[in-house]
Amino acid sequence: MNDRVELPQGTLDLLILRTLALEPQHGWGIAERVQQMSGDVLRIQQGSLYPALHRLERRGWIKASWGTSDNNRRAKYYELSRSGRKQLSAERDSWQKLIAAVAQVLGPA
Amino acid sequence: MLHDWLFRVRFLLRRTTVESEIEDELQFHVERQIEKYVESGMNRDAARRRARVEFGGLEQVKEECRDARGVSLVETLAQDLRYGWRTLRRSPGFAAAALVTLALGIGAGTAMFSVVYGVLLRPLPFRDASQLVLLNEAMPKVGDVSVSYPNFQDWRRQNHSFAEMAAVNPVKFNMAGGNQPENIDGLAVSPNFLPMMGVHPVIGRGFTHDEEKPGAARVVLLSYALWQSGFGADPKAIGHTVHLDSQMATIIGVLPPDFRWVERCDVMEPIGVWATHNDSATNRGDRGDGLVVGRLATGVQMEQARADMEALAAALARAYPEANGQNGVHLRSLRDAFSGDVGPAMLLLLGAAIFVLLVACANVANLFLMRGPVRAKEMALRLAIGASRGRILRQMLTESFLVALLGGVAGVSLASAGTPAIAWLIPSETLAGATVDINGAVLLFSGGLVVLSMFVAGLAPGLYATRANLQSALKEGGKTTGAGARNRWRDVLATGEVALALILLLGAALMMKSLHRLLAVDAGFRSEHVLKLKMDLRAAQYATDPPVIAFWQRTLDRVRALPGVESAAVGTAIPLTGDHSRNDISIEGALPKPGSYPHPDIHIVSEDYEKTLGIRLLRGRGFTPADKENAPQVAMVNATVAQHLFPGIDPIGKQFTFGHLEAGDPPNWLRIVGVVADTKMYGLANPARLEIYVPFRQAASNGMVLLVKSGQEPTALVSAIRSVVASIDKEQPIFGVATMQDVVSASMATQRITLILLGLFSGLALVLAAIGIYGVIAYSVAQRANEIGIRMALGAQRADVLRLVLAQGAKISAAGIVIGGAASVGLARFMTNLLYAVRALDPATFTAAALMLALIAMVAAYIPARRTLRVDPLIALRSE
Secondary structure (H helix, E strand, O other), rough: OOOOOOOOOOOOHHHHHHHHHHEEEEEEHHHHHHHHHHHOOOOHHHHHHHHHHHHHHOOOOOOOEEEEOOOOEEEEEEEEHHHHHHHHHHHHHHHHHHHHHHHHHHHOO | OHHHHHHHHHHHHHHHHHHHHHHHHHHHHHHHHHHHHHEEEOOOHHHHHHOOOOOOHHHHHHHHHHHHHHHHHHHHHHHHHHHHHHHHHOOOHHHHHHHHHHHHHHHHHHHHHHHHHHHHHOOOOOOOHHHHHEEEEOOOEEEEEEEHHHHHHHHHHHHOOEEEEEEEEEEEOOOOOOOOOOEEEEEEOOOOOOOHHOOOOOOEEOOHHHHOOOOOOOOEEEOOHHHHHHOOOOOOHOOOOEEOOOOEEEEEEEEEOOOOOOOOOOOEEEHHHHHHHHHOOOOOOOOOEEEEEEEOOOOHHHHHHHHHHHHHHHHHHHHHHHHOOEEEEEEHHHHHHHHHHOHHHHHHHHHHHHHHHHHHHHHHHHHHHHHHHHHHHHOOOOHHOOHHHHHHHHHHHHHHHHHHHHHHHHHHHHHHHHHHHHHHOOOHHOOHHHHHHOOOHHHHHHHHHHHHHHHHHHHHHHHHHOOHHHHHHHHOOOOOOOOHHHHHHHHHHHHHHHHHHHHHHHHHHHHHHHHHHHHHOOOOOOOOOOEEEEEEOOOHHOOOHHHHHHHHHHHHHHHHHHOOEEEEEEEOOOOOOEEEEEEEEEOEEEOOOOOOOOOOEEEEEEHHHHHHOOEEEEOOOOOOOOOOOOOOOEEEEHHHHHHHOOOOOOOOOOOOEOOOOOOOOOOEEEEEEEEOOOOOOOOOOOOOEEEEEEOOOOOOOEEEEEEEOOOOHHHHHHHHHHHHHHHHHHOOOEEEEEEHHHHHHHHHHHHHHHHHHHHHHHHOOOOOOOHHHHHHHHHHHOOOOHHHHHHHHHHHHHHHHHHHHHHHHHHHHHHHHHHHHHHHHHHHOOOOOOOOOOOOOHHHHHHHHHHHHHHHHHHHHHHHHHHHHOOHHHHHHOOO
């Protein structure tokens, strides 16, 4: 339990976009996938996930449509739009620059 | 940005849907989580509790989702609207003035657009209509003529540009059976016509390939309207027969309700039926009324098709010089054929209506500005407590949007009342079956006008309001804030109004002068108290000449005997209609080369034709009853024939024959016995052409116009004439009943509508501009009361003060007139084609319009300026 990490400011959007780059997914699926991919380290709070999804949809980076989930229920699926894809690669670059710079400042442990 | 707005608007419009979608989405999440816990072995109740606890406050998440979707902005908009609505409600006088002004402007624009859309823009009811082309033959010096059927067959076989071609021949029938015998119009078409156009009969079948050949059984398709009115919309009408020209024709189908054609079409028959009893089908030199429609092959442009067809027509002219002369070919898009030549006039009127709207907007903007000082303090206060300038601008635009929207609703209601009146003014030939109404496209356009009004009326006041100086506004209680800047705006707006009004006034004045000149044209005939009625003898008993001549003779004898009839005549043509048959002639002793034979109009007329129409007889004599079947053949010619074909010699006694002289064939000479004055056969604005008249007993015609001149109102004779005709042949229909004065005014319909509407629009603009100037001066007088008081206290004369105020009005109108005049010079070319005998840059009209506008502007300025005379210096000073 203790190896969980608080999500730094501004990384939630990046994680959502990255997850959706794999395949269209509903909100619950996105949270699950992030948790899985991070080896259970990152856990997204629902309270911030859904407002983020709606914000990204408004900006036109992701598109929403209603579909049927794997357990045969109506679910709202999100997928990456063309501009979302561009946004993802831009944010990924700047994130990598950021962690490289931070790591450099911190120096080897 | 756009996406963002659409997204927010969707939320506004579909609020409940979006709300329930958020609800559903969150619900799904919780349930999926519960399932996960159940799968991992938890019991269902515990799983539910845990999921709920983990999720947190459902309502709070929803609220955050709403925020994320930009709801707050929507809320602000709603707030702005509510606030704007309250502001307008508080000043009902202002709101009403703005609303009425915009309603007039938007109404005028909407009504004109509904006409433009109906006639010029609405897609034709055919598949890929942009690929459809109408083809005519074109004769040098004469212009468009019909296409001979053998030429059409060669065109269809040899062209390289068209996927398909079809012949379309207008035909006429007398249909018996109803309460009154009826003359109906139809089209005889190639069997591929309907499939090529993408038209499918609503019931029954179209034509088959075999029905192209002469000898085809008589079958017809009914128009939807005729099926409704004549057959009670009974589907069992298929297979029944109708009596057309006393022959039976089997009904095989019904055309769709939206089918329309350049000409009226009540029935449609296959061309094979037409070819069975029509010599034109095989005689290349015989041009009936046929036209050709083609569908361009994929990828072929109009210009390529034109070049291809011209080469083809030239080859045919070389191969058949006798029949084709130097005939070329004329191609135009079917769209152009449908809208005729009214396009420029309609677009001009639409432009004029939009100018009226702009004048209206300027007036409303001035009204907003006038409220400026009242609201300056409110605006300053809002800025002071932290509202952004953008927010204030948005507030002002929201208010002008509200006014524009309400004005738009009122304007559309005005337009829906006015559109039928405008449509009624348009001749039915121009409409060609087009319906003019307020529909989705028109409403969209009105919406555009609302947005335009919102910006034009709201932007100046909005920009002004956000520039308000905070401190001075609050300090001085909003009394004189930014008066200078505001007045500049007001002067600019009023100047714009004057300029626009001048442009419209000039347009109307030019049209008026043109129509006046047109009315003064000597038409060569007199239209007063003359009635015209058309008859077409189509029954079997009129297959030979003697019964035809006898019918006309009896009709003339009995009509002449009616009380009140001064004279009566029959003739194949009447002036101003353009619908005339022509033929080459050969003059004795003058042999022209092929292709350069004179090609006059040939009119078959009775004696008294020239007397009934008041056409002057210049030389020789008119026809008499003695010019009958076996008497020597005679003819009358018009002055143009005398001048051009017999220059310098007396044509009386000279001889000519129809067609071309052929060796060994003794010609059938006609001797010229009279010369009559030129009449305007093709419209008042068109020059006279070569006209030849022959007596009806020597050249029988089944279709004739009966002309009756009476001492009193000629329409009173219609029923008496109907009974006369019924007493001779009760099956014979009469149609096209009108007075010659109707014919004259119909020939000027486009000019008249343009003048009426342009006059209406310019009058409206003039009134609005006058109100605009009045408002500016009245406001400025009120504002300058102090200054005036001081001036007068210091000894200025009242006349000096009056001059000072009037100078402002003069400056505005002078600037407006200069700008409007300059713009008119640029816009004048749009009018050139609509004017007759008036140059678009007519100096006299320009001067008169400018003077009239200046006069109106000065009166509008003088009324409020006079108030300065009543300013009491003491009171004015004390009020400070």
